């Protein structure tokens with residue numbers, strides 16, 4: 001039977017990781033895979049996570065099943081983290097949350113919910129968007145289309161083109177938005193732009209689906225959630241898929257949540273039964289460990305304080321690297337303008353060089369990034385920024 005199956009093409013990111021590992025040059029720089037790194041180039045376990053994990057393990061007396069919707073305490077703590085304490089829609093009991101296997105799991109459960117409600121649904125994603133959005137969303141059977149977003153001339157959002165694109169959508173169309181730290185461009189919406197999109201969404205009857213994978217890594221924990229908080233307060237229906245992979249450093253623990261806002265509490269109850277059904281048809285129940293850790297951190301004042309500081313350190317390091325990269329690039333390649341890198345947020349930016357230049361950076365200079373020239377800023381270090389900038393200067397000259 002399986003002889004009928006053809007081999008799939010290699011995953012470009014995994015290929016890039018393997019090539020980096022195999023490169024013996026000591027100057028090599030890994031700007032490929034999207035994980036946070038500290039000054040030593042490591043992705044360490046956060047202090048708050050270590051402590052919470054010890055407390056969780058010490059208390060744990062059973063490994064019996066939890067529930068298809070996951071850890072109820074985690075779900076409640078995530079509602080508070082994402083929407084803020086005392087959010088009117090949470091208070092009105094119009095939010096239902098299901099723990100999911102990472103942000104990816106949350107995105108997929110949300111897509112399945114959309115398809116169940118509306119089999120011909122079309123989700124509109126930004127141009128460009130995170131490559132995994134495509135298989136995660138279309139894998140459920142819903143269709144995907146694109147709206148304009150990134151402006152390579154400015155390194156910002158082409159907001160008028162975005163609004164024009166959204167204005168043309170049919171009532172009921174789903175619009176996927178990145179809450180902050182847009183992946184892959186780093187170009188984020190301002191608070192005013194979120195307000196403008198809200199007005200358009202209300203006027204046109206669109207349904208927002210927000211992906212928040214970097215809360216706290218852009219401008220702040222509350223600041224990065226401006227869009228989800230505003231939309232949840234003002235709209236009858238919103239989906240928010242959240243990942244704890246980056247801001248809690250829990251990548252392999254597969255920890256995330258899907259929040260669904262409904263117009264009424266009875267509607268919200270019905271949605272929760274659908275979410276549970278979907279979980280049961282895919283993975284039955286989410287893994288518990290990461291969610292138990294996040295729950296412990298968010299409900300213990302000392303751990304929460306330490307986690308907030310650690311997220312602040314990650315955010316500050318990224319911002320500092322952005323400024324330093326711009327300064328070094330300006331020195332090494334004064335004819336080019338890379339100042340947009342410092343105006344963007346989160347781990348990613350497009351360097352804006354072509355495929356051949358990306359290859360040259362990799363083969364001649366041992367600087368690794370994806371073919372679209374997306375760089376993970378957190379992959380830079382104080383002692384290799386100048387090397388990176390010189391390498392870029394040599395390929396763009």
Ligand SMILES: Cc1ncc(COP(=O)(O)O)c(C=O)c1O
Pocket residue numbers: 034101102103104105130178183211212213243244245251254255256
């Ligand atoms: C935009 C975006 N959404 C969602 C995710 C989900 O990540 P995970 O499934 O590892 O939690 C990521 C991770 O890279 C991401 O960049």
